[in-house]
Amino acid sequence: MRKILIVEDSLPIITLHKSIARKAGMEPVVAKTLAQVKELTDHFGEFYCAIIDYSLPDAPDGEAIKYILDRKLPGIVMTGMLDDKTRNNILRMPVIDYITKESKQAFHYVLTLLKRLQNNPSVKILVVDDSSSSRSYLTHLLNRHNFTVVQAKCGVNALEVLDDHPDVRLIITDKEMPNMDGIELCNQVRAKYTKDEIGIIGISGADSQALTAKFIKNGANDFLQKPFCLEEFYCRVLQNVDYLQSIETIRRQANTDYLTNLANRRFYFETVTPKMSLPGHHSLAMMDIDNFKSINDNYGHDAGDEVLKTIAQLLTDHFAQDFLVSRLGGEEFSVFFDQYDFMATIRSLDGFREELADTPIKVGGETIYCTVSIGVACEEDISLDNLMNLADERLYKAKQTGKNKVIFE
Structure with missing residues (x-):
């Protein structure tokens, strides 16, 4: 967890800052005086940034700010003083931001700023x-x-x-x-x-x-x-x-689907349909969780949700970098491969199927194993609906002939 240095002498504000830091995913370390700040100098490299009060008992005119910034620790300044002289003194220094302690909104702004600073590199x-x-x-x-x-x-x-x-x-x-x-x-x-x-x-x-x-x-x-x-x-x-x-x-x-963060049905159709008009072979897989109703009945819907999320993560790991993966609804998923080597597609799907079957899913004190049946279709000059119907027929065949298998012909 990232550390943040809180330089403040007011106990109520220290309590607020510590709460804000934890909400931002940071570990707060407090110094109430410039002397205590100096004692921490050798540890400045451990801090992500500092929240600094402008006026401290032994540093009434912003001396703590300059000391911290001169040692390359980024700082956010908070002050109860609103005069132009103080503001200009602060802005002459390379602070991240300065905030006046005039309302609760100021502390909400600090929390937002800390979260932004961690997200901004992206x-x-x-x-x-x-x-x-x-x-x-x-x-x-x-x-x-x-x-x-x-x-x-x-x-x-x-x-x-x-x-x-x-x-x-x-x-x-x-x-x-x-x-x-x-x-x-x-x-x-x-x-x-x-x-x-x-x-x-x-x-x-x-x-x-x-x-x-x-x-x-x-x-x-x-x-x-x-x-x-x-x-x-x-x-x-x-x-x-x-x-x-x-x-x-x-x-x-x-x-995206709210539970699995995979593409949802609407996005899947909007993305894939235009590709079907392009020349060449198009392939997709339809898959369905085996015995999903019994998982919900025996272990509860929370367990069913964990199964869905586990499958979604494995699908993401196997396919999402190069192909479109979607949860179409319920326990049904699809992967659109488009113009990818068909036998390589089958091998990839079979590898995914085997890994899923061997993956323990922990729910409470229970361990669940599950499998999927998969139907795959690859055709040229065909509509998306017809391609999905063909894959669905092979999925049904996989279910009827023992489940936990890939059918592609």
Whole structure:
């Protein structure tokens, strides 16, 4: 478990911070004074980050913040002081963020921020600017929040980088650049990706009120005028990342089975149907858990759910990296192989079947073993419904002739 250093002298707030840290999956370690912080210096490498109170009994003017940041431990500052002087002092330091202790919402924000910091390495951001110093500055700001950053020096270069990094989720682009400016880059990106797939924030130092509208009308999600306030920069970035992740969550929930996290029936049909019109052979497997009703009757529906999740995990391990795996409903699953060597398909399915039969499923004090029957079909110039019907016929044959087998002819 990751450790977090809590630097705070108020016992009620210490209690709150410890609760927040645990909710974020972290182990809290408390220091109430700068002297206690210094005693922990040799252990700074063990901490993921620190939550630091601005004013401590032996460090009333932010000395603890500077001490911690100078030793490369990232810090989130909390303060009860709201004056501009304190705020400016904090923002001159490379803090992750600062939060005022003015409401319960502030502590909810800390929890959200800690969770984000742990998730942000999976978010890739492309910074586009012809100025190397500007690129470095933006990259430095994003690195404070643990984002993964790639860079490009113009719009043309950005498109090349995007081809090499299709997992980019946010682009921050300057307007004025050679070869291809930020407005045209927006147009080019939107020709391939929607606003729900990749976000774009335009930035510019030009003094033009029309730039915001120009960027947004050409596909940007947002715009920032340079020089920008650091707080606004982080708010815009985090707001856009949150939006993209919310859309991704909604899409995932709409397309996956709630219990097994496999593709659901609707997504399976929407994905596979277009592929059936392409030339070549198409193959799929239909499978059904043997004696599933008796598992539910003898061990309860919780045991049935564990069986379904175990099978789903094995299917994922065997097939999901290369093929579409779906829970079609109840105890029925399908794998679409498309144009894959048919006999290799049979061998893979048989290997999965054998591993499942040997896998103990622990439910409470019981150990359950289960098997599946599988029917496989491979045809050319056939509709999805007809291909599934053919696989279903072979699945029924597998059931009728002893179960726990693969039938493919």
